[in-house]
Amino acid sequence: MELSGSKSTGLAGCRGVRLAYGSTIALDDVSFAVEQGETVAVTGPSGCGKTTLLHVLSGLLRPDAGEVYFESEDFSTRSDAARSRLRLTSFGFVLQFGDLVPELTLRENVELPLRVTGTRAPVARRRAEDLLGELGIGDLADRQAGAVSGGQAQRAAVARALVHEPRVVFADEPTGALDSGSGEAVLDCLFAAARERGAAVVMVTHAPEVAERADRVVRMRDGRVLQAVTVR
Ligand SMILES: Nc1ncnc2c1ncn2[C@@H]1O[C@H](COP(=O)(O)OP(=O)(O)O)[C@@H](O)[C@H]1O
Ligand SMILES: [Mg+2]
Numbered sequence: 001m002e003l004s005g006s007k008s009t010g011l012a013g014c015r016g017v018r019l020a021y022g023s024t025i026a027l028d029d030v031s032f033a034v035e036q037g038e039t040v041a042v043t044g045p046s047g048c049g050k051t052t053l054l055h056v057l058s059g060l061l062r063p064d065a066g067e068v069y070f071e072s073e074d075f076s077t078r079s080d081a082a083r084s085r086l087r088l089t090s091f092g093f094v095l096q097f098g099d100l101v102p103e104l105t106l107r108e109n110v111e112l113p114l115r116v117t118g119t120r121a122p123v124a125r126r127r128a129e130d131l132l133g134e135l136g137i138g139d140l141a142d143r144q145a146g147a148v149s150g151g152q153a154q155r156a157a158v159a160r161a162l163v164h165e166p167r168v169v170f171a172d173e174p175t176g177a178l179d180s181g182s183g184e185a186v187l188d189c190l191f192a193a194a195r196e197r198g199a200a201v202v203m204v205t206h207a208p209e210v211a212e213r214a215d216r217v218v219r220m221r222d223g224r225v226l227q228a229v230t231v232r
Contacts (some may be wrong), residue, residue, distance in 0.1 A: 012168050014076075017056055017066030026052040027063065028223040034168065039191060039201040041211035044220035050204040051172055051205055053220070055201060057169050058091050059083035070168075073102045086115055092161030092169040092199070094190065097154060097177030102146030106132060106156040109145050110146045113164040118217075131159040135189045151182025164196060168174055171203040175210055187213050 019027040026049045034040050042050050055061040056068055068076040068077030070090065075083060091229060092113070099167045110128035114123070132138045135155045140148055145156065148163075154174060161169050174190060175183030188197075193211060194201045203214060209215045219226040 039214040041214035092166035094171040100145035107141040154186040
């Protein structure tokens with residue numbers, strides 16, 4: 001990653017980012033980059049700024065200082081609407097257990113990112129069904145999200161994060177609420193489906209066995225990036 005100038009070679013990232021919540025400095029001069037198709041784990045103790053970094057990289061939070069870019073374009077100063085559009089079209093999200101709409105079926109949940117960007121219902125339906133099948137839960141497509149196991153719900157969340165073919169998937173403790181067996185299965189789904197589509201993954205976790213599944217591990221402490229370790 002080039003550290004000077006306004007352009008960068010990474011697909012997405014940030015440079016010299018600072019962000020404070022009142023007197024709490026959550027991010028202190030943080031630079032980070034992810035390449036196309038790369039999987040990166042962001043790890044570190046609770047409160048070190050992992051979630052805040054993910055929110056800055058995805059445009060949910062605007063930093064107090066520094067640049068945030070996607071495809072060489074600094075979008076940190078673009079409007080809320082423009083950043084929102086970028087999230088809808090280019091990014092996918094997997095949060096900790098519980099962010100599917102429980103009253104909707106798994107298929108309807110997975111269709112949502114397509115429907116809000118104007119994909120016609122039959123097309124959205126077919127893509128959602130195909131992806132649920134690919135992730136091994138095709139038989140649960142018509143089940144309400146509130147009536148499946150945590151691991152099954154997280155697989156559906158992976159499907160929802162990937163169905164609109166985003167360039168980057170941001171995952172915040174995606175297996176944090178699961179037992180290790182179902183956590184493994186969800187990670188298998190996430191990494192395989194992302195690799196299949198050439199999507200980059202930025203995954204926050206405080207679990208070393210989860211972090212080591214990524215191509216690269218970035219460690220944080222007290223709002224700073226400590227080191228970037230290449231795992232494989
Ligand atoms: N909305 C908020 N208001 C005030 N402080 C916050 C808020 N969100 C996070 N923080 C603080 O910012 C720091 C970083 O938080 P966070 O990014 O959530 O860390 P992590 O995800 O690594 O646990 C912590 O000290 C946390 O208490
Ligand atoms: Mg967090």
